[in-house]
Amino acid sequence: MPTSYVKFGESKIRNNCPKCFAQDGLVFSFSNKIVETKMVSKATKEIKGELNCSHCETVIYPALWTDEIDRVYLYNLKRMGSPQTYTRFKPLAVGLFVGITLAIAGAAFAIYSLQQQ
Template identity: 40%
Template sequence: MATSFITIKEVPISNNCPECFNNTGLKIIYKQKFVETKYYKSITDTITQDIICDNCHTTIYPVRWTEDIERVVAYQKKVLSPKTASTYLKKRTWVIAASTILTILIIVSLLIYLQL
């Protein structure tokens, strides 16, 4: 099972970085969890957020957030429109399901025919 994250939104913010104090390099990156197996692909409801400074190349963790950054993150979270959770069944799954149903139908029809 391969689990990865798809970037759904990247927002530059003009707050001061708590590390380098520059006000042009911060951005919030929202990612949504994507799961792929041999049988299906699925987009889940799990959303992560990271704040990264492009100037000092550091990740700003919630412990270091200022009140201004918290307000911007809260607003951006409200206006975020993630992809809807969905599951796509692959061809292999459909073949297995169809062959299983066909096998069951054959067995049931043979049992009915032999009892008559």
């Protein structure tokens, strides 16, 4: 099952970068996990947060976060809220559903017409 992440929120923070020590260059990006199958596309409640520095253009991994950055992350995560979850059926699933429904209706009509004779 291929998965992808779709960004649903972004927040700039005023903390210093732990790598280059520049101020006002950190940006949190929050992404929602999307699971794709042949029949269904489904958005889950799983959220991935990523911290980037626009000055040194690097990803700041959680091991380098200070306590202040961690608190700001939790605050922004709560502020963004949980993303919308959905289940979307692809054309293959819709076609199978319609085909099965028509087959059942045809069988029921055939049985009904045989009983009427």
